[in-house]
Amino acid sequence: MLxxxxxxxxxxxxxxxxxxxxxxxxxxxxMPVGTVGSVKAMSPHELKEGHAQIILGNTYHLYMRPGHExxxxxxxxHKFISWDRPMLTDSGGFQVMSLAVLRKITKEGVKFQSHIDxxxxxxxxxxxxxxxxxxxxxxxxSFDECPPYPTTREYVEKSLKITLNWAVRGKEAFTNTKKxxxxxxxxxxxxxxxxxxxxxxxxxxxxxxxxxxxxxxGEPKADMFRITEFLNPILPVDKPRYLMGVGTPTDxxxxxxxxxxxxxxxxxxRNARKGSIFTRYGKMIIKAARYKEDFxxxxxxxxxxxxxxxxxxxxxxxITMNEILGMRLTTIHSxxxxxxxxxxxxxxxxxxxxxxxxxxxxxxxxxxxx
RNA sequence: GGAGAGGUUCCCGAGCGGCCAAAGGGAACAGACUGUAAAUCUGUCGUCAGACGACUUCGGAGGUUCGAAUCCCCCCCUCUCCA
Numbered sequence: 001m002l003x004x005x006x007x008x009x010x011x012x013x014x015x016x017x018x019x020x021x022x023x024x025x026x027x028x029x030x031m032p033v034g035t036v037g038s039v040k041a042m043s044p045h046e047l048k049e050g051h052a053q054i055i056l057g058n059t060y061h062l063y064m065r066p067g068h069e070x071x072x073x074x075x076x077x078h079k080f081i082s083w084d085r086p087m088l089t090d091s092g093g094f095q096v097m098s099l100a101v102l103r104k105i106t107k108e109g110v111k112f113q114s115h116i117d118x119x120x121x122x123x124x125x126x127x128x129x130x131x132x133x134x135x136x137x138x139x140x141x142s143f144d145e146c147p148p149y150p151t152t153r154e155y156v157e158k159s160l161k162i163t164l165n166w167a168v169r170g171k172e173a174f175t176n177t178k179k180x181x182x183x184x185x186x187x188x189x190x191x192x193x194x195x196x197x198x199x200x201x202x203x204x205x206x207x208x209x210x211x212x213x214x215x216x217x218g219e220p221k222a223d224m225f226r227i228t229e230f231l232n233p234i235l236p237v238d239k240p241r242y243l244m245g246v247g248t249p250t251d252x253x254x255x256x257x258x259x260x261x262x263x264x265x266x267x268x269x270r271n272a273r274k275g276s277i278f279t280r281y282g283k284m285i286i287k288a289a290r291y292k293e294d295f296x297x298x299x300x301x302x303x304x305x306x307x308x309x310x311x312x313x314x315x316x317x318x319i320t321m322n323e324i325l326g327m328r329l330t331t332i333h334s335x336x337x338x339x340x341x342x343x344x345x346x347x348x349x350x351x352x353x354x355x356x357x358x359x360x361x362x363x364x365x366x367x368x369x370x
Numbered sequence: 371g372g373a374g375a376g377g378u379u380c381c382c383g384a385g386c387g388g389c390c391a392a393a394g395g396g397a398a399c400a401g402a403c404u405g406u407a408a409a410u411c412u413g414u415c416g417u418c419a420g421a422c423g424a425c426u427u428c429g430g431a432g433g434u435u436c437g438a439a440u441c442c443c444c445c446c447c448u449c450u451c452c453a
Contacts (some may be wrong), residue, residue: 034444035406056405094405115407146405185405224404273409276402289399294428306381322409368401 002139002208004240004261010354012254014231017208019085020138021179022078025053027240027261028345030252030338031088032269036061036079037071037103037214041331042270044083044108049305050332050337054085054138056264060092060123064116064278068134083136088131088264089308091141092123093163093185093213097148105145107162122279125170133176141211142170146186156189163187164201181208183242187212191225192230199234206315207323209240212260216246227256232259249278249341249365253358256345268338272330276320278337282367284312285329291316291370293315304336 003019014138018025032039032047035058039047043155047055057077062068063137064252077087081340096103096110103112109124123145132140144163147156174182186203202210213230215224228243235241241340251262268278275287279299285297297307298315306329308314341361348357 033406040406040409057407061406069432088405090405092405095407098406141405141444144405211405212404218404242405247404261403265404266408267404270406270408270410271403276413285401287399323411327409 001248001254002240004209004238006237010349011257012229012259013345013349013354014259014261015349016240016258018261020054020181022084022138023208025086026346028252028256029262029340030342031056031264032264032335032338033260033264034081034267036065037077039331039335041273041328042269045082046112046305046328046332047335048085050335051343052085053336053339055083055087057081057087057135057137057243058092058095058137059089059128059141062089062135063092063121063131064114067131068131072134078136080151086139087134087137088139089137089141090244090264090361091132091185092142093144094122094146095139096123097146097217105159106161107165109143109166110145113164117220125166126173129170129182131172133174133180134291136176137180138174139181139183139209142182142184142207144165144187144261145214146214146217147187147189148177149189149214151189153189153191153194154195155175156187156191160187160194160205165199167202168332171207180358182208183207183240184212185213185244186231186235187209187214188227190227192227195227195231196234201232204237207239209262210235210241211242213244216251220258221251224251225239225258226229228258228260233258249282249338250362252338252341253345253361253365256349257354257358268334269298269331272334273317273327275326275330277330278334278366279369280337280341282369283363284369286312286319288316298333299337302336304333304335306333306336 004016006014006016008015018027032052034055037057071077071080078084092312093267103110109122110217111122113120128143143166147161153193184207186195186198186202188198215227240261241259243260245265246255246263247265277284277286277298284298290310294312296312299307300314310329315326315329348354
């Protein structure tokens with residue numbers, strides 16, 4: 001079981017605290033993605049300096065390599081990667097869509113070929129729970145199918161039926177209930193009636209939290225916001241809601257306004273490694289020629305290690321040179337910024353000024369810093 | 371001094387009479403990235419034009435030809451080997 005306490009609401013934005021065996025998480029929260037047991041380019045120490053409260057791991061990847069049994073033998077994922085704060089593992093449902101080319105989805109589960117060596121594997125909802133219990137994250141995900149976009153309503157409907165069935169089976173198979181919390185994943189594409197059906201069915205099963213999956217897969221942004229807004233009054237108030245795989249800073253703020261508590265996304269880390277940095281002034285493409293002789297920090301107001309010590313010109317040079325340090329420094333900043341943004345959002349919610357906060361921030365964050 | 375090789379668009383480098391504004395690579399420039407097979411991918415890259423297209427380029431000058439980066443002549447400059 002997982003305890004979630006709602007502390008405040010501002011418009012529909014929520015601030016709360018999630019209690020886990022590895023400590024509390026203040027929401028809204030952004031969770032850096034550490035797919036294979038590492039937030040790329042970051043040490044646990046750096047993640048903590050960047051105020052990361054919880055990080056992600058991935059069932060699919062860790063099952064493939066090094067193997068969930070090895071991680072269990074190592075004492076669990078926390079110990080294996082030396083991270084003592086909360087963790088969450090994704091179920092692998094997304095990978096089934098994104099990379100297992102040869103896949104066959106049946107009621108039983110998904111038979112697919114490894115992207116590594118071509119070997120065949122079967123993921124069932126029970127197997128996915130077993131793997132996640134071996135990994136030992138504080139929060140784990142039910143196995144789902146994430147339908148691609150665009151697709152037909154018929155497909156989404158069929159897929160949803162399977163995902164709901166998998167949710168039932170996964171929940172039944174789940175035994176480590178004292179140390180881990182299990183979230184159900186709401187699917188249903190861009191169709192409100194399917195989303196509602198999905199949410200209601202999952203709520204009947206009483207999960208520890210509710211994930212919203214299948215968004216930010218290519219649909220128009222308006223559809224994403226429409227769905228989270230639609231789900232907001234349906235999902236239970238006293239359970240955390242997790243919007244999977246989202247997103248940009250503005251996506252986060254807009255979805256917080258729709259009652260979402262948790263996010264994860266590859267964006268701050270992946271983009272940072274390529275020189276696209278998120279700041280309070282918008283997106284900074286550090287490779288741009290205009291930074292060649294710019295000896296200011298990325299953000300002179302930012303207290304992160306990168307901004308305290310390095311210039312745009314130097315970071316541009318490192319990224320241009322493809323130096324590891326460049327990727328590390330940009331990642332440190334972008335993750336710090338994401339955490340800071342969440343802290344500001346939380347503060348605004350607690351002060352009941354979230355609407356004003358949104359009005360102030362939204363116009364800036366999507367722009368490219370000139 | 372003798373023998374040979376070569377000078378191509380920012381760089382390297384292909385082309386060796388028309389299909390060449392000129393392959394390919396690099397650099398540069400501009401972007402994309404949303405539950406991470408990503409240190410990946412895309413576009414631009416002679417000038418002007420929205421586009422059709424026009425104009426100026428292949429060391430320099432002349433010539434042959436309907437047509438030359440490609441053939442001929444002279445000149446300049448690099449590199450290698452021999453003395």
